[in-house]
Amino acid sequence: MELFNRLKKPLPNRLRVTLLFYFPLICLIGVVIANDPQVLENFIKIQLSPAILLTDYLEIGGVAATLLNVGMIALMNILLFYHLKLPYTGLMFAAFFTIFGFSFLGMTLVNLIPIYLGGLLYSRYAKIKFRSIIMLSVFAGTLGPVVSHLIFGYGFTGIFAWTLGISMGIVLGFFVIPIARHLLKFHDGFNLYNIGFASGIIGIIFVSVMKSLGYPTERVVLLYQSHNSIILALTLISCLYLMTVGYFAEEELIKKWKLILPVSGRAISDFTEPAGFGATLFNMGVVGLMSTALVLILGGIVNGFTMAAIFTIIGFGAFGKHPKNIWPIFAGAILSSMLLGLPLNSTTTLGSILFATTLVPIAGVYGPGWGIVAGFLHVFVVRQVGDFHGGLNLYNNGFAGGLVAGVLIIIIQTLKGGEK
Amino acid sequence: MRTHVKRIASIADEIMTFLLLENFSTLSLTIVPEGKVTTFRFVSENCSMPQEKLDEILEVLNQPRQIELETYYWSLLGESGADMSLSVVGRMIDSAHGHFENGSVVLTFTREEIE
Secondary structure (H helix, E strand, C coil): CHHHHHHCCCCCHHHHHHHHHHHHHHHHHHHHHHCCCCHHHHHHHHHCCCCCCCECHHHHHHHHHHHHHHHHHHHHHHHHHHHCCCCCCHHHHHHHHHHHHHCCCCCCHHHHHHHHHHHHHHHHHCCCCHHHHHHHHHHHHHHHHHHHHHHHCCCCCHHHHHHHHHHHHHHHHHHHHHHHHHHHHHHCCCCCCHHHHHHHHHHHHHHHHHHHCCCCCCCCCECCCCCCHHHHHHHHHHHHHHHHHHHHHCCCHHHHHHHHCCCCCCCCCCCCCCCCHHHHHHHHHHHHHHHHHHHHHCCCCCCHHHHHHHHHHHHHCCCCCCHHHHHHHHHHHHHHHHHCCCCCCCHHHHHHHHHHHHHHHHHHHHCHHHHHHHHHHHHHHHHHHCCCCCCCCCCHHHHHHHHHHHHHHHHHHHHCCCCC | CHHHHHHHHHHHHHHHHHHHHHCCCCEEEEEEEECCEEEEEEEECCCCCCHHHHHHHHHHHCCCCCHHHHHHHHHHCCCCCCHHHHHHHHHHCCEEEEEEECCEEEEEEEEECCC
């Protein structure tokens, strides 16, 4: 109870970051419960996989090894945030939970570290502190499959493959930052997963070059197709944990949470500022539960792909997403999936519906009607564009979302007389 | 240095767009760089902006500076004049003050260059 009473008071920034230690801890507990005697062997199998979309680590390495990968990546990032003395912000939560989710689906220690090194080099080159761009480097982990595929997927071998993969990771980690910043203008901040948009374009160029050199990039579908109680429990308990900490950290929780609901979600919508720390955590838990409930109601499986989607939504529950701007996107995406005759319980359909929430700013700024249109269009686009970058960009929905947002906001603004 | 100057120009652009959309009238801007600190002073003449609106703007503009956000999102400035863009400005400046003076609205910002 003493801890809860302390939580009622404003927490110093550095102590707030320590609250994230729960996540590697629960992964460790999951590893112990899963009790896989071959956990280390499977963990190495994950690290050595080409990591291309859709490689669900639950499928290739099992529950324990996947949770070990997720927990280690989470711990590495928390220590990095702590070392850089980062203040807690909505963007930090968004970055942390995105990478937490995608550690089930394509991110490994092997493919992330070169990208971070590229970001570090960029900060030295641009004469800015690494802490100013670390969030972008974290998001840039979306290009992890480029590193892994060069080392393990294209047929290169030995030291040459490792040198090539690591070098390319550093180069991409360096350039993705200015490229992403520039491409932000294309959709004017209406696509929350902007690094995914930038990385999609980078991926197209990379895949084209490789194909021209005689190295085509083949996409894979390796999805875990069983219900697993450990994974489902991890998701639900994580949402409840966030809501509970939020409850004890905020005196007037619901009143503060209501300050979040009118916010459009367009960048920059950092909920920690209007509503405070507690209400932001509470909102993250709420949108996480909403997303998990949607998966279960539609009869889907909580696997690596849906975990990536759910935890990304949880993260952006601090930086743009709330129930009021999410529901129109869900509605539009479900509608188009039904129109296309897609099975709503399939993992890929559910992923498209959940990740379509990258477009919540459209619902937030222009109303639920346009939000439904955005979600509706997103499903059509995301089903086609993955092949363009060969699955080397993990945030394929961020790429599709950027295309949809960039065109749709011009249509909306034209119809609303924006040119007058 | 070049990026620093472009960021200052973007802040000025965003605030000018916002004030002109609020009140299409004489608008003057003074930018004074002194060492690492830059001061902005906007004067929008004959402005009928209510006090509540000014208070709302100042609340948004006085959000804590966030270098992590500034590095990435400053490129969004300068086109929309929307409230959300003011939030980006708020993350890029250290202080914002505003008052009414002879029927004009006067906004004064300071921004220190930080690595």
